[in-house]
Amino acid sequence: MSTGPGQHHQVKAAKSFDFFDFLYKYGTIVTILILIAVFGIMSESFLMPSNIINILRSISIVTVIAIGITISLSVGGFDLSVGSVASLANAVVISMFVWHSQNAFVGIITAIAVCLIAGLLNAFMIVKMKIQDMLMTLAMMFIIQGVALTYTRGATVSQNMVMPDGTFATGQIGAFFSKIGQVPWIIIIMLVVVVLVHIFLNYTKHGRYMYVIGGNMEAAKLSGIPVNKYRVLAYVLSAGFAAIGGIMLASRVMTAEVNAGAPYLMDAVAAAYIGFSVAGAGRPNAFGTFVGAVLIGILQNGLVMMSVPYYAMDIVKGTVLAFALALTYYKQK
Numbered sequence: 001m002s003t004g005p006g007q008h009h010q011v012k013a014a015k016s017f018d019f020f021d022f023l024y025k026y027g028t029i030v031t032i033l034i035l036i037a038v039f040g041i042m043s044e045s046f047l048m049p050s051n052i053i054n055i056l057r058s059i060s061i062v063t064v065i066a067i068g069i070t071i072s073l074s075v076g077g078f079d080l081s082v083g084s085v086a087s088l089a090n091a092v093v094i095s096m097f098v099w100h101s102q103n104a105f106v107g108i109i110t111a112i113a114v115c116l117i118a119g120l121l122n123a124f125m126i127v128k129m130k131i132q133d134m135l136m137t138l139a140m141m142f143i144i145q146g147v148a149l150t151y152t153r154g155a156t157v158s159q160n161m162v163m164p165d166g167t168f169a170t171g172q173i174g175a176f177f178s179k180i181g182q183v184p185w186i187i188i189i190m191l192v193v194v195v196l197v198h199i200f201l202n203y204t205k206h207g208r209y210m211y212v213i214g215g216n217m218e219a220a221k222l223s224g225i226p227v228n229k230y231r232v233l234a235y236v237l238s239a240g241f242a243a244i245g246g247i248m249l250a251s252r253v254m255t256a257e258v259n260a261g262a263p264y265l266m267d268a269v270a271a272a273y274i275g276f277s278v279a280g281a282g283r284p285n286a287f288g289t290f291v292g293a294v295l296i297g298i299l300q301n302g303l304v305m306m307s308v309p310y311y312a313m314d315i316v317k318g319t320v321l322a323f324a325l326a327l328t329y330y331k332q333k
Contacts, residue, residue: 028278062267064244068238070272081144082268088144112240119237120232159172177251202285214284278292
C-alpha cells in the first residue's frame with residue numbers, strides 16, 4: 001500500500017513534534033547534564049563533592065521560597081510578594097533575638113505568624129475582593145517591604161547594634177538558631193520541604209483539588225470543591241514557605257539586611273516555571289521546582305567559576321526564565 005503525500009507529511013510532522021515533546025519533557029534535565037559536562041571540563045573543581053554541597057546549599061533558600069510560589073500556581077494564582085515576605089521574616093526573627101532577647105522557638109514562631117497574617121491579607125483581597133492576584137501581590141510586595149523597613153527603621157539588625165537611644169543591643173543569636181543555616185541542616189530542610197509538598201500536591205485529596213482549581217476553576221466549583229478555601233490555603237502556605245526561606249536566610253547571614261529577601265524573587269519564579277515541564281508534568285510541581293532551582297544553581301556556580309562578572313548573571317538568568325516560559329506557554333496552546 002503506497003502512502004500519499006498527505007500521509008507522508010503527517011508522519012514527518014509527528015516525528016518533529018515528538019522531538020519537541022522530548023525537549024519539553026526532558027529539556028531541563030538535558031540542559032543540567034550539558035551544563036555539568038561543560039563546567040566540569042572547564043573547571044576541575046566544579047565536580048568536587050564540596051562544590052556539589054555548595055550548590056545545594058546555595059539553592060536551598062530559593063527552593064523553599066519557590067515551593068511557596070509553586071503552591072500558589074497550583075490553584076491558578078501567582079504570588080509576587082514572597083521576596084518581601086522572606087525579608088520580613090528575616091527582620092522579625094533577628095530582631096526577636098537582638099532586641100527582645102527571645103529564644104529560637106519564640107523567634108521562629110513569631111516570624112512565621114507575622115508572615116501568615118500577610119498571606120491571609122493577600123488571600124482576602126484576592127479571593128473576597130476579587131483583585132487580580134498578580135496586581136494584589138505586587139501591591140502587597142511594596143506594603144510588606146515598607147513594613148519591614150519601618151520596623152527596622154531602614155537599618156541592618158545585628159548583634160551589638162546601636163539602638164535609637166544610643167545604647168547597644170544586648171540580645172544574642174543562639175547557637176541552635178545559627179545551625180539552621182549551616183550544612184547539612186539547611187539542605188535537609190530544603191529536601192524535607194520538597195518531599196512533603198510533592199506528597200501533598202500529588203497524593204492527598206487537598207493537593208488534587210488544588211490542581212483541579214488551577215486547571216478549571218468553574219468546573220471545580222460545579223463539582224463541589226470549596227474553591228475559595230483552597231485558594232486562601234494556597235496563599236497562606238505560599239507566605240509560610242517564604243517565611244521559612246527568610247528564617248533560613250537569617251540563620252545563614254546572622255543579620256537582617258534591608259530587603260534581604262528581594263533578590264530571591266526572580267530565581268524562585270524562574271525555578272517554579274522551569275519546573276512546569278520537568279518530566280512532562282505540565283503543571284506546577286515540587287519536584288520540578290527543585291530541578292529548576294538546581295539548574296539555576298549550577299548556572300550561577302559555573303559562571304562564577306568561569307569568572308563571569310556578577311552583573312552579567314541576570315542576563316543569563318533572565319534568558320533561562322524566558323526559555324522556560326516559552327516552553328510552558330507554547331505547550332499550553
